[in-house]
Amino acid sequence: MRANLFSTPLDTTLTLFALGLAYVVLAPAIQWLIVDAHWRGTMPADCPDKGAACWPFIRARWDQFIFGLYPQAERWRILLGAGIGIIAALPLFMPRFRYKGWLMCLLFILYAGIGKILFVGGVFGLAYVDTGNWGGFFLTIVTAVFVLATALPLAVMLTLGRESSLPLLRLCCSAWLEFWRSVPALVVLFVAIIMFPLFMPPGLEVDKLLRALLALTILMSCYLSEALRGALQAIPPGQYEAADSLGMNYWQKTFLVILPQAIPTALPQITSNFIGLFKETTVLLIIGLYDLLGMVQSAASDPVWLSPGVSATGYLFAALFYWVFCFGLSRYSAVLERRASRFRGKAI
Amino acid sequence: MNMSRRLLIYQLLLVAAVAALACLLFSVTQENLARLGVDSNFDFLFRRAGFEIGQSLIPFSADDSILRAFVVALLNTLVLAMAAIVCASMLGLALGLARLSGNWLLSRMALTYVEIFRNVPALLQIFFWYFVVLRTLPRSAHSTVLWDALVLNNRGLFLPGPADNAGAFVMAAAMLLAIGIAWAVGHWASLRRYQTGRSFPVLSVTLSILGGVPLLAAWGTGMQWEFPQAGRFGYGGGIVLLPEFLALVCGLSMYNATYISEIVRSSFSALPRGQLEAAESLGLSRQVAVRLVLLPQAMRIMIPPLTTVYLNLFKSTSLAAAIAYPEVTSVFVGTVNNLVGQPVTIMALTLVIYAFVSLCIALCLNWYQRRLALRGT
Numbered sequence: 082m083r084a085n086l087f088s089t090p091l092d093t094t095l096t097l098f099a100l101g102l103a104y105v106v107l108a109p110a111i112q113w114l115i116v117d118a119h120w121r122g123t124m125p126a127d128c129p130d131k132g133a134a135c136w137p138f139i140r141a142r143w144d145q146f147i148f149g150l151y152p153q154a155e156r157w158r159i160l161l162g163a164g165i166g167i168i169a170a171l172p173l174f175m176p177r178f179r180y181k182g183w184l185m186c187l188l189f190i191l192y193a194g195i196g197k198i199l200f201v202g203g204v205f206g207l208a209y210v211d212t213g214n215w216g217g218f219f220l221t222i223v224t225a226v227f228v229l230a231t232a233l234p235l236a237v238m239l240t241l242g243r244e245s246s247l248p249l250l251r252l253c254c255s256a257w258l259e260f261w262r263s264v265p266a267l268v269v270l271f272v273a274i275i276m277f278p279l280f281m282p283p284g285l286e287v288d289k290l291l292r293a294l295l296a297l298t299i300l301m302s303c304y305l306s307e308a309l310r311g312a313l314q315a316i317p318p319g320q321y322e323a324a325d326s327l328g329m330n331y332w333q334k335t336f337l338v339i340l341p342q343a344i345p346t347a348l349p350q351i352t353s354n355f356i357g358l359f360k361e362t363t364v365l366l367i368i369g370l371y372d373l374l375g376m377v378q379s380a381a382s383d384p385v386w387l388s389p390g391v392s393a394t395g396y397l398f399a400a401l402f403y404w405v406f407c408f409g410l411s412r413y414s415a416v417l418e419r420r421a422s423r424f425r426g427k428a429i
Numbered sequence: 430m431n432m433s434r435r436l437l438i439y440q441l442l443l444v445a446a447v448a449a450l451a452c453l454l455f456s457v458t459q460e461n462l463a464r465l466g467v468d469s470n471f472d473f474l475f476r477r478a479g480f481e482i483g484q485s486l487i488p489f490s491a492d493d494s495i496l497r498a499f500v501v502a503l504l505n506t507l508v509l510a511m512a513a514i515v516c517a518s519m520l521g522l523a524l525g526l527a528r529l530s531g532n533w534l535l536s537r538m539a540l541t542y543v544e545i546f547r548n549v550p551a552l553l554q555i556f557f558w559y560f561v562v563l564r565t566l567p568r569s570a571h572s573t574v575l576w577d578a579l580v581l582n583n584r585g586l587f588l589p590g591p592a593d594n595a596g597a598f599v600m601a602a603a604m605l606l607a608i609g610i611a612w613a614v615g616h617w618a619s620l621r622r623y624q625t626g627r628s629f630p631v632l633s634v635t636l637s638i639l640g641g642v643p644l645l646a647a648w649g650t651g652m653q654w655e656f657p658q659a660g661r662f663g664y665g666g667g668i669v670l671l672p673e674f675l676a677l678v679c680g681l682s683m684y685n686a687t688y689i690s691e692i693v694r695s696s697f698s699a700l701p702r703g704q705l706e707a708a709e710s711l712g713l714s715r716q717v718a719v720r721l722v723l724l725p726q727a728m729r730i731m732i733p734p735l736t737t738v739y740l741n742l743f744k745s746t747s748l749a750a751a752i753a754y755p756e757v758t759s760v761f762v763g764t765v766n767n768l769v770g771q772p773v774t775i776m777a778l779t780l781v782i783y784a785f786v787s788l789c790i791a792l793c794l795n796w797y798q799r800r801l802a803l804r805g806t
Binding site: 088092095096099100102103246247248249250253260263264265266267268271272275276278279280281282283356360361363364366367374378389392393396397399400403404407408411 | 436441447460531532534544561748788
């Protein structure tokens with residue numbers, strides 16, 4: 082304790098400074114969040130003090146934060162879809178399960194169908210739900226998962242193109258990657274929303290949400306490609322030579338030898354890109370798609386609730402939601418990294 | 430047919446396919462544009478703008494051309510990016526050093542900060558600053574005033590500034606001159622250190638040059654300062670930082686500082702322990718060892734990941750569109766596109782400008798990285 086905190090005068094000063102800072106920040110925060118806050122009820126009248134934290138607001142709007150404007154009677158479809166997804170994807174998180182690649186391909190194809198049938202509907206007697214009504218945490222998750230699932234194969238192809246021995250292919254791929262990596266996501270989303278219809282022949286309309294998802298997929302594939310490229314470069318040249326000497330052709334070599342080693346190496350980087358994507362989904366609200374943050378913002382500007390305390394509570398709630406997911410993912414990524422390094426037999 | 434010829438043919442086919450796709454897109458777009466009656470030339474740039482911009486570095490009024498509005502917006506983006514990069518770097522460096530410090534409490538607090546702010550979206554942080562902190566500040570009549578010079582209210586932060594354009598010009602010139610002198614002094618000091626081994630108090634001299642030359646210039650030319658004055662419609666005069674600008678700088682710098690602090694921490698811990706031990710055994714004090722032995726080596730590791738963070742920060746200045754701060758995205762894609770209705774040209778211009786500035790940032794930092802690189806190894 083003494084050695085850590087009070088060994089020299091400078092250390093003592095720093096410790097006292099840190100304690101003071103902690104007090105100055107934490108004391109008012111706890112006072113506002115817990116002591117002065119309104120806890121009971123679900124109505125605006127339950128928050129008489131306009132400045133204090135207002136938890137009834139969260140309780141009243143909870144459903145909207147999770148499901149957006151999805152029709153109340155149809156929300157079981159979201160829960161069912163989420164349940165199927167979680168159970169089906171569970172083996173992917175088991176270190177012992179050996180057919181992860183096959184399961185991923187299967188899920189990719191099957192879940193596209195299941196998701197379309199369950200969430201959009203319009204077939205098998207399920208009511209049609211317009212994607213304009215999608216929102217809240219549901220939209221955030223759909224965006225993140227859809228974009229990751231579609232961007233990963235694209236990223237693999239782009240990386241292979243960029244690292245290939247064909248100069249023209251390499252040029253095309255790197256120009257494409259460098260361009261999209263140098264422009265902001267928001268501008269690309271605006272391009273997708275405003276300009277995409279101009280690229281399409283008349284009569285062919287693409288859903289607004291789908292256009293935004295495609296824009297994010299393009300960006301994400303470029304970011305992921307950077308992660309995969311690093312992993313490809315970390316593979317010892319002997320692996321390529323060994324595959325060549327076994328008489329494998331390019332595709333056998335890539336898909337049986339190189340990628341099975343590169344993807345686990347890139348996994349921590351892919352996870353951190355996924356965390357970035359999860360946070361990036363908030364820009365959807367600027368183009369009028371109400372993800373979790375968008376839902377919170379529009380609920381907080383409802384005249385019935387409007388007050389400084391309510392909007393502060395709303396933002397803090399959203400921050401907590403994002404924080405739990407991103408922090409959890411980053412811990413998971415650390416576990417993966419440790420497992421991968423043990424697998425390679427290295428210390429770090 | 431041999432292998433290399435076959436590969437060449439594949440590549441030519443690829444190029445042909447890309448070209449065909451581009452032609453197809455182009456013709457469809459042309460058709461659509463013709464059908465909708467949308468022009469796609471750049472004539473609109475010279476039309477009268479007809480809108481005002483809340484904050485601009487150069488004089489701008491609704492009678493100026495749209496081209497000038499573009500320049501104003503670009504300057505706003507650059508100023509915003511620069512301010513956020515400087516704040517994020519300083520905060521990130523402080524946090525990174527705190528993480529490395531032997532003081533348990535300090536390093537834990539820095540870690541807590543990093544883990545909290547890294548895992549909350551930047552846009553959410555900007556919203557928090559804007560809607561919760563800055564917009565709920567008291568109105569003009571109840572502003573917080575510090576020494577009659579700093580005024581903070583829900584219209585923004587008011588600072589004293591030069592009274593007229595001549596004064597602003599003098600200040601800008603003096604700042605540039607000060608930076609030049611400081612650079613020259615630093616160069617001379619390091620040359621002298623290499624030749625004679627004598628040290629020179631670079632930091633304090635640099636800081637006093639940076640502060641002193643502009644003050645001297647202001648005093649010498651008899652420049653008039655303008656202080657924020659309470660008028661009938663709120664405060665005026667001096668330099669005004671809009672709440673949107675403050676929210677963006679706070680949000681973006683506090684978010685990106687977490688990444689910078691990780692870079693600082695990991696690059697210092699990547700250095701071999703022997704470096705510090707060797708410096709200490711030569712009798713260098715801890716401070717000198719950090720400044721002259723560890724920092725130059727850590728910088729070499731720091732620059733490439735720092736480039737990525739700076740580029741991300743520059744790109745995320747576009748989030749300003751969410752709170753309508755007049756930078757490139759909100760002026761081009763928002764205001765001008767609604768006014769003129771030429772999405773293709775405006776979007777192309779916006780994308781090209783962002784790509785161009787990103788390229789410039791990357792080139793600058795790559796040049797700096799090459800300068801720092803070990804030579805002759």
